[in-house]
Amino acid sequence: xxxxxxxxxxxFFVACEVARNPRLRGQPVVTGxxxxxxxxxxxxxxxxxVRRGMPITQIKRLYPQTVILPSDYRAYSLYSxxxxxxxxxxxxxxxxxxxxxxxVELDDFDAGIVNAIRHDLQIELNLTFSAGLxxxxxxAKVGSKWQKPDGFTVIxxxxxxxxxxxxxxxxxWGIGPRxxxxxxxxxxxxxxxxxxxxxxxxxxxxxxPEREIWxxxxxxxxxxxxxxxxxxxxxxxxTRTFVPPSAEQSFLLSCLSRNVESAxxxxxxxxLLANRVKFSLKTQNxxxxxxxxxxxxxxxxxxxxxxxxxxxxxxxxxxxITYRATGVTLNNLVSSTQIEQDMFxxxxxxLQLNNIFRIIDRIGRRYGSRxxxxxxxxxxxxxxxxxxxxxxxKMEFSLNIGEVLK
DNA sequence: TCTGGGGTCCTAGGACCC
DNA sequence: TCTGGGGTCCTAGGACCC
Numbered sequence: 001x002x003x004x005x006x007x008x009x010x011x012f013f014v015a016c017e018v019a020r021n022p023r024l025r026g027q028p029v030v031t032g033x034x035x036x037x038x039x040x041x042x043x044x045x046x047x048x049x050v051r052r053g054m055p056i057t058q059i060k061r062l063y064p065q066t067v068i069l070p071s072d073y074r075a076y077s078l079y080s081x082x083x084x085x086x087x088x089x090x091x092x093x094x095x096x097x098x099x100x101x102x103x104v105e106l107d108d109f110d111a112g113i114v115n116a117i118r119h120d121l122q123i124e125l126n127l128t129f130s131a132g133l134x135x136x137x138x139x140a141k142v143g144s145k146w147q148k149p150d151g152f153t154v155i156x157x158x159x160x161x162x163x164x165x166x167x168x169x170x171x172x173w174g175i176g177p178r179x180x181x182x183x184x185x186x187x188x189x190x191x192x193x194x195x196x197x198x199x200x201x202x203x204x205x206x207x208x209p210e211r212e213i214w215x216x217x218x219x220x221x222x223x224x225x226x227x228x229x230x231x232x233x234x235x236x237x238x239t240r241t242f243v244p245p246s247a248e249q250s251f252l253l254s255c256l257s258r259n260v261e262s263a264x265x266x267x268x269x270x271x272l273l274a275n276r277v278k279f280s281l282k283t284q285n286x287x288x289x290x291x292x293x294x295x296x297x298x299x300x301x302x303x304x305x306x307x308x309x310x311x312x313x314x315x316x317x318x319x320x321i322t323y324r325a326t327g328v329t330l331n332n333l334v335s336s337t338q339i340e341q342d343m344f345x346x347x348x349x350x351l352q353l354n355n356i357f358r359i360i361d362r363i364g365r366r367y368g369s370r371x372x373x374x375x376x377x378x379x380x381x382x383x384x385x386x387x388x389x390x391x392x393x394k395m396e397f398s399l400n401i402g403e404v405l406k
Numbered sequence: 407t408c409t410g411g412g413g414t415c416c417t418a419g420g421a422c423c424c
Numbered sequence: 425t426c427t428g429g430g431g432t433c434c435t436a437g438g439a440c441c442c
Contacts, residue, residue: 097442099442173440174439174440174441175440176439176440177439209439291435
């Protein structure tokens with residue numbers, strides 16, 4: 001009977017920074033400078049009071065001793081590849097479930113192999129990973145979170161109730177605050193309370209994902225291990241919050257234009273085309289209004305997607321309401337290489353247009369993504385970039401190249 | 407905790423059809 | 425002419441994760 005190991009990097013992004021610059025060790029460090037909010041924090045930063053998502057300006061003011069770094073995803077991804085290579089040296093069935101965590105199928109409760117993997121990770125990468133070993137993925141995850149950082153917790157079947165009776169429901173993987181509150185009202189407080197429920201009871205009160213968690217907590221393998229390369233994207237999205245909030249239609253459309261440019265750039269990078277677009281407005285009160293629309297044909301061309309958005313915008317926009325963010329999600333993705341043989345002329349035309357945007361993508365990589373952009377995105381950019389006088393509607397899909405860069 | 411950004415999956419209800 | 429039953433597909437929205 002196989003068992004599941006869960007490995008979880010400790011403060012991974014920051015740990016990578018410390019690994020390549022040992023002088024940072026022991027200091028409060030955060031990454032996310034480029035986004036203006038703390039993305040990852042070292043345990044030292046956590047200890048002095050820095051929180052995830054905290055604005056960088058606030059961190060500088062309240063905790064001036066903190067070292068603030070921009071994220072270097074390329075470096076983290078290289079560390080991630082080495083992490084997986086080390087794990088695969090010991091096991092063949094590995095599920096990559098994130099840049100810094102994975103599930104591994106092992107033959108039995110063998111702490112030796114787990115310690116060997118963790119030892120190699122420590123020596124070769126200078127990174128620590130917390131580990132959990134149990135019968136199911138959910139229980140292995142309980143184990144890896146039990147003692148962080150650098151902990152290793154085995155949960156054999158006969159000791160499951162010991163751990164679960166000490167674990168509040170909301171700490172279980174897959175149970176968020178909403179579900180926890182609902183289950184609390186039904187009298188369930190700990191993970192053990194849930195695990196002890198009868199089959200008839202859970203059929204009456206829980207939905208499918210919750211029933212699966214129940215089953216996993218009881219040691220029955222329900223979440224299969226998905227081995228192999230990461231599945232393709234189901235969707236690609238781009239959202240952005242702006243300050244101050246705005247009620248102005250033309251500004252919101254411009255923000256959506258910018259969202260579409262970013263999302264479609266990613267689409268092209270992965271040679272994908274979208275069949276549907278969903279766009280949303282988020283109000284000052286954190287209400288979401290969204291609508292999903294079919295695109296006339298699969299495309300990665302921002303102008304085509306924007307035509308559709310403009311057409312449906314008034315279905316969700318309400319004058320007088322103030323909004324704080326816009327977002328765009330591209331759905332029902334297909335590979336562009338598959339579509340290339342398509343007989344419809346329109347699609348071919350779209351692919352040609354796509355080639356123009358691929359050239360723009362190259363310019364963007366060389367000179368920055370703001371060197372070339374759609375004029376319809378102009379109003380969403382900082383004022384110093386938007387000094388050229390343009391009327392948004394007239395410039396809709398024309399290109400504004402070059403000089404706004406400065 | 408006054409709340410950023412990019413993802414995934416599930417569900418309920420409506421539309422539509424036979 | 426005032427109305428059954430069941431299936432499938434679509435979509436808006438909810439919940440969760442990192």
